[in-house]
Amino acid sequence: MPxxxxxxxxxxxxxxxxxxxxxxxxxxxxxxxxxxxxLDLIRWCQNRxxxxxxxxxxxxxxxxxxxxxxxxxxxxxxxxxxLSGHTDVVPVEGQDWSTDPFQAVxxxxxxxxxxxxxxxxxxxxxxxxxxxxxxxxxxxxxxFALTYDEETGCLGAQVLLQALRExxxxxxxxxxxxxxxxxxxxxxxxxxxxxxxxxGLAGHSSAPHLxxxxxxxxxxYAAKLLExxxxxxxxxxxxxxFDPPETTLQVGALRGGIAHNVIAxxxxxxxxxxxxVEADAEFVKREIGDYVGGxxxxxxxxxxxxxxxxxxxxxxxxxxxxxxxxxACELVAELTGSNARELVSFGTEAGLFQRAGMSAVIxxxxxxxxxxxxxxxxxxxxxxxxxxxxxxxxxxxxx
Numbered sequence: 448m449p450x451x452x453x454x455x456x457x458x459x460x461x462x463x464x465x466x467x468x469x470x471x472x473x474x475x476x477x478x479x480x481x482x483x484x485x486l487d488l489i490r491w492c493q494n495r496x497x498x499x500x501x502x503x504x505x506x507x508x509x510x511x512x513x514x515x516x517x518x519x520x521x522x523x524x525x526x527x528x529x530l531s532g533h534t535d536v537v538p539v540e541g542q543d544w545s546t547d548p549f550q551a552v553x554x555x556x557x558x559x560x561x562x563x564x565x566x567x568x569x570x571x572x573x574x575x576x577x578x579x580x581x582x583x584x585x586x587x588x589x590x591f592a593l594t595y596d597e598e599t600g601c602l603g604a605q606v607l608l609q610a611l612r613e614x615x616x617x618x619x620x621x622x623x624x625x626x627x628x629x630x631x632x633x634x635x636x637x638x639x640x641x642x643x644x645x646x647g648l649a650g651h652s653s654a655p656h657l658x659x660x661x662x663x664x665x666x667x668y669a670a671k672l673l674e675x676x677x678x679x680x681x682x683x684x685x686x687x688x689f690d691p692p693e694t695t696l697q698v699g700a701l702r703g704g705i706a707h708n709v710i711a712x713x714x715x716x717x718x719x720x721x722x723x724v725e726a727d728a729e730f731v732k733r734e735i736g737d738y739v740g741g742x743x744x745x746x747x748x749x750x751x752x753x754x755x756x757x758x759x760x761x762x763x764x765x766x767x768x769x770x771x772x773x774x775a776c777e778l779v780a781e782l783t784g785s786n787a788r789e790l791v792s793f794g795t796e797a798g799l800f801q802r803a804g805m806s807a808v809i810x811x812x813x814x815x816x817x818x819x820x821x822x823x824x825x826x827x828x829x830x831x832x833x834x835x836x837x838x839x840x841x842x843x844x845x846x
Contacts, residue, residue, distance in 0.1 A: 463575050463834050464827070468558065471571035471830075472551035475560035481535040481599045484512040488534050492516055492593060495574060499581040501591070506610045508602070513595040515607040520580050520589045521844075526619040527588030528778075528844065529805065530837070531796065532570040533597030533604075536562040542821035557824040564813025564825040569624025572812065572833040576841065583845045590618055597796055600640070600762025604796040608803045620775045621800040622840075624811030626818055626825070629832045631788050632809035633776050636689060636721040637766030638794040639728055643668060643758040645703070648751035649712035658710035659751045662703040664743055665714040668756070669698050671738050672718055675731050679720075682727055688769070688790055694727035696720040721794075722766055765798030767807065775808035782839045783810070783832075791815070810836070 477488035489505070493516055497503055501518040508514075519527070539548045539561055546552045548561040558568075573591060580589050595603035611618075625632075645665045650658030676696040683693035696718070703714025722728040739756050747754035769790065770776075780786050793815055797807045812829035 460831070460834065460838075463838070464831060466575040467571045467830050467834060468551075468553065468827075470574050471558060471560075471563065471567060471825075474567040474571055475551045475562055476549055478549050479535050479562070480538050481596055482538070485534045485595050486512065486514055489514045489516050489593065492570075492574065492591075493518075496577060496591065499577055501577075501581070504610065504614075506606050508595065508606065513603065515595060515603045516591065516593040517607060517611070518591040520577075521583075521585030522588055524588065525617040527590050528840065529590040529592050529618045529621040529800070530569075530573045531592040531594070531621050531623045531800065532566050532573070532811075533594045533796065534567075534570070535595055535598050535603075536565065536567075537598050537819045539821075544821045546822070548823075553827070556827050558827065558830075559822055559824045561823055563823055564626040564829075565815070565818035565823065566625055566811060566813070568626070568813050568825040568830055569811040569833060572830060572837055573624070576834065576837050579838070579841055583841050585844050586846050587844050588618070589841075589844065592621070594796065601764045601794075601796050601799055602762070604799045608799055611803065618805055620778060621797070621805045621807045622775065622779060623795055623797045623800065623807060623809045624833070625793075625795050625809050626811050626813030626815050627791070627809055628814050629783060629810060629812060629829060629836070631776055631779050631783070631785055632791050633767075633773060633788040634688075634769035634790045635767045635792065635794060635797070635809075636694070636723055637725070637728065637798060638719065638721050638762065638764040640719040640761035640763075641717070641758050642761055643716045643718070643756065645714045646753070646755045647712045647714075647747060648710070648754065650710040652708040652710060655710060657750075659712070659747050659754050660710050661714035662711040664747060664756070665701055665703060665716050667743060668735070668739070669701060669716055669718075671735060672696060672698055675734055678734075679727060679731070682730070684723055687723055689723055690792070692723070694720060694722045694724070694731075696731065725766070728763075764794045764796075765802055767795065767797040767801060767809070770806070773806055773808065775806040778840075778843070779808050779810050779836070782836045782843070
């Protein structure tokens with residue numbers, strides 16, 4: 448419990464923590480795996496926030512089975528502070544859980560459950576303090592941004608931010624509450640994921656000149672990607688603080704073929720890169736595109752005119768660029784008392800909010816070491832620290 452507080456402040460903190468635990472239990476009970484709908488959770492949060500007088504905007508995916516929620520308190524206008532969290536969680540299949548992953552269990556100062564740290568713990572803290580936000584005489588708006596499909600390419604945030612642009616609203620700061628053990632994170636690489644599919648011509652292995660082996664062309668494609676990986680090492684920005692300092696590229700899977708003696712007519716490669724700067728991503732896409740259009744595809748079509756190579760974008764998550772001056776980092780440093788800024792290797796929605804014109808920072812309860820694993824948990828102490836940060840934010844933004 449934070450020290451140096453008055454008896455009333457201690458009582459309020461204890462009450463807020465109890466409310467946070469209750470809300471977190473409710474949120475964990477919604478099985479919002481990315482492949483499934485999050486509408487029940489969004490409706491529950493909407494009802495709670497609307498009951499406090501929040502102005503609510505919902506945006507949906509194309510199928511209407513998932514939604515983002517954007518809720519606003521305080522005065523109308525630009526320059527508000529956004530508290531942002533994604534509502535989707537990763538699957539639990541194949542994981543050896545000690546408890547029901549969709550039932551919150553508190554034990555030894557930890558709360559277990561899928562999404563407890565990634566990142567329903569932060570959302571629960573924000574919702575627990577929403578009544579104080581609603582009652583405060585705010586100088587700047589405070590917004591809640593709850594998104595879908597962060598785990599599968601940050602798809603929901605892109606829809607939410609497009610709606611914000613179209614509405615003309617321009618928040619100034621975004622605090623993304625991903626699990627950082629309440630450390631201030633000012634940057635991370637991007638994450639671009641692709642699946643490239645090859646369609647050739649099947650045939651008997653005794654006459655390879657009469658077929659087009661999709662597997663063989665996929666192998667050549669993969670070899671080109673690995674060649675480009677070497678080029679990326681030489682493109683590492685001077686003074687890069689990332690580890691490793693350059694844009695990385697790797698082939699995650701190559702599938703194709705049905706037997707030793709059959710020329711494969713179908714194959715696919717799953718690959719990804721994590722750009723330090725967007726120019727590296729453009730370099731890779733340009734180089735691999737030229738290789739496909741100038742070398743691979745003409746050779747395939749010379750034998751089979753209907754041969755094809757097609758790349759599907761699974762997700763292109765923008766990198767989060769460290770800034771020399773960051774209003775968001777400075778604000779959170781003031782709220783948490785920490786001046787240290789760090790980089791992380793995992794991706795978040797922060798780069799999207801940054802590109803939308805906001806000063807962004809990542810800071811939230813829980814450790815990324817627990818995310819996506821069996822027996823995921825968030826420490827109660829971390830929730831207390833997050834509540835303190837948001838409570839101080841309310842005081843900072845109040846008249």
